Amino acid sequence: MNPAIIFTKTSRGQDVIKKRARGLGHSLRLALILVDGHSSVNQLKLKAMTMNNLEKSLEVLALNGLIQANSDSWQIIKDNPAVIRRASSNPEISKIKARLIDAAILILGDEAHRVINLIRETSDSPQALSETVNRCKKIILLTLDEDRAKELNDLCHSILRKVDSVKQ
Known part of the structure; x- marks a missing residue:
């Protein structure tokens, strides 16, 4: 994954967080919470050092329309x-x-x-x-x-x- 990409939550992603919707696994939910629209993938990795699969979670979130890249x-x-x-x-x-x-x-x-x-x-x-x-x-x-x-x-x-x- 390009380490310079900055992700933001889509309106759908914001709704999932606000409504605490079920069906989103723990690691996906944590990755979605971390996405702030200001931090690059590298910065997110530093914030979530204990998450081994952060990049994969970001990919899944993006491909499912919960986040998008500012690119x-x-x-x-x-x-x-x-x-x-x-x-x-x-x-x-x-x-x-x-x-x-x-x-x-x-x-x-x-x-x-x-x-x-x-x-x-x-x-x-x-x-x-x-x-x-x-x-x-x-x-x-x-x-x-x-x-x-x-x-x-x-x-x-x-x-x-x-x-x-x-x-x-």
Whole structure:
């Protein structure tokens, strides 16, 4: 995950905290409480030194719409979902592409532009998306670093596996 990303609670995230809604695990709730709109991921890690899975919790919260990143590339995607939809005629594939793009932004931050267009332009099949994720990993390996390439690859393939298991 990009350590410079700053997360804020969405209105849905604020409602979950105010209403003390059930269904949110302890570590997710703690991560949601920690998100203040001012602290970067690195600063949140310092505040929650005892939490081993803070980054994973932040990813889950972001992918479920409870928090969002204050990143230019994140806002372009979040504020204009038609940008994703226009590249896909299949609504299910559009949702998958949106989750993959969210994952790229979470991990790469403002460097996500390197792979967002690849994901958008991928043909509408799970196999094509899997191949695109592999291409994205290679691009990140060459242009950024190995750790983020592996993290993005693992998260994106995890998203694709969940979709496959739901269909079966």
